[in-house]
Amino acid sequence: MTLRVDIMVMSGVDDGQLLSFSSYNGDGAAEAGDWILRMGRRDGNDLILRNDTFASRDHASLRFDQAGQWWLVDNKSRNGTFIEEGHDEARVSGSIPLQDGQLFRVGHTWLRIQPEAE
């Protein structure tokens, strides 16, 4: 089965850029049946935050589990991974479920999983 996801950059110099990932194109990796997208400053990541010096090289990942739930996982990053909670933000330690459309921050960069178009 092909897995797809669109992620939109919501801040910084790449604000508004839409990044599309698909397992068919070899994006992400399979791990114990889950689909993993890696995010960080290093080139080998799926989502490369080259322009964010506050992002760690292997900063965080997104995990799509077999139940169809997205998880945001922090890789013990230096400047932290955050999710938006109401009008505030909360630091992620370990992993935390993520909803479509919910904003999250890796380093200084805000990102969002785009809800599927109807």
Add this chain to the structure above:
Amino acid sequence: MTGTTLRDILIHARQESARMQQHYMGVEHFCIGMLQLPNSALAAALEVQGYTPPYLIDYLRRKAGKGPKQRLWAGLPYTPRADVVMGIANDIALEAGRTEPDEHDLALAMLEEGDNLPLRAFAALGVDLDRLAADLKAATPVSAAAPNTELVFSDAFDAELSVAHLVLLRRIFSRNGRVRLERWLPGGHTSAIVLLATPFRPEGDADAPVVVKLDRADAILDEAQRYETIVKRTLPALTARLIDTPVVLTGENLAGLVYTFVPGETGRVAALDLDGDALGNWLRDELYPTFGATWWNQRRPYRFPAWAEYDWLLPPLVTIEQIPEDEVKVAYVIRDPVRRARVRTLEYGSVVSVEDFTLEQVRPDKQTLSLIGGKGQEAARKAFRIEVRKAELDGNVWFRGEIVERITGRVWRTRDESLMHSVMALDPDFDPRAGTIPGSTRDHRLPNPLVYYDELLDRKVDATLSMLHGDLHLGNILVGHKQAPFLIDFEQARTGHTLFDWASLEISLITALVAPNAGETWDFARRALGMITNLRPPLAGEAAEGVYPILAVREIVEQNLAAPGQWAEYAIARAFVALRGIGFSDLSTQARRLLLLVSAQAMGDAGAGSATPENAPDATQVDLSRTTS
């Protein structure tokens, strides 16, 4: 047309991007560029809703964050979203027959794109985006002329107001023909002014009275935001509510809020209008249950080091005078985790750097900055405040909430010195290093707060956590229709130590009701302390008036202790709230003396100095037989 062009906006936007070390053009820069225009339509439309440009720019900068020191790319690229917004603005301009978008077009494009950082920030602040779009489309310039509202003072009004306050009041009541200022409601220790006023309709009929609060613009706007996001949904049915949005006097950094008020038949307004016994009963039987349902009674277990909840009440950890970096050798760096014991020993004039603190306040008029320890959620504790004097404000961008990487200065005053300064004003002969000070009776000694406050900050407190008012003093408590409690001033509303509100209220009762009768000398102060300590009926004499409500507060506290009978939890709260009071310059000397003693005794009750706590009389042991009568 205002005569400003797209070029003007883009010049401001580019400068903003460079100042923030971002080096790209995003929608946030367009937005700040527009807000900085001399006759900005966007700023005017937001000011109608009560938001000033400086406040909004601060907030946008905080949301976007400063860029890194190094540049990663050449030039000043537009973000993909900025391209989209500029495209929409061009379309709007073309449809209107203009060759180039103007400020209206760009602002409307920003609203239409709908997903950008400024709009997310505006939504978080509670801006009505539909109204903003409608006001921008209507394009009628908002009149800022001073309205001709007539201000009348009632005979009972006994305070002086500045010209700026009067102009602001006229603007707040611009839709009314006349306003009668009924009463000044004193009680706080800040710059805030609270009034009771009756507006009249243009036809002459009186409307319901309202409570007006005037204060610094940032404080008022913060209060309005807290009210919207935290407080509103927790309020009982009949109580004070915010009417409309704040009204701002931009040039004066002043703003005002209006709360509803429904007066009772008796003409009583302030809680202090009730006499001792009635006030006590009312606090216990009306105020506590009414707000308790959604606030204090929804408490859950909470264990914290005392500093996490109480450090912010104390004077700044250290005050420094900023000097240019790289000029001298830095002797010590203050960073998280803060070592208070080390900071305490810093000498006057030694050079320190502060790293990764959060900027809490900028005061251009005083050339000062306030920094607080930690980032994000930690900074909400406001602990370990550091004041920076003679701050370099020119040429730097400072915005509230910013994480300050590094700031360097010479030590001007430590916290110990600030406290000593306050105590010396009460008694020049005070020995700041003595372990104990005289208590309420001849052979009763109390721990010296100046010696023990610091170790008490590290005490782990077994307590509970709940929603709080955060500034519960007599000036913020009003009595309305059918004795309904009306609370105002939600600037400090938050989730925190449940007993904080009650300790604040008790200290407020002590200063308002006990201290005025306590006489001028230390002996009188000690006698007053003895009376608060041995709270047992029957109480006699004038000063006893003030003790009944304190007794009621203690009854409420008893129900709110994390562990039944463990009063040390409350003693810690009282110790720090009372210690804060000795620095309030608007309190009388006798009130501040009494508060020093109250703090000392509370520290003793909390076990500071371990002056045989088992045998020491427990200040908070109360005889509750009165409650059943």
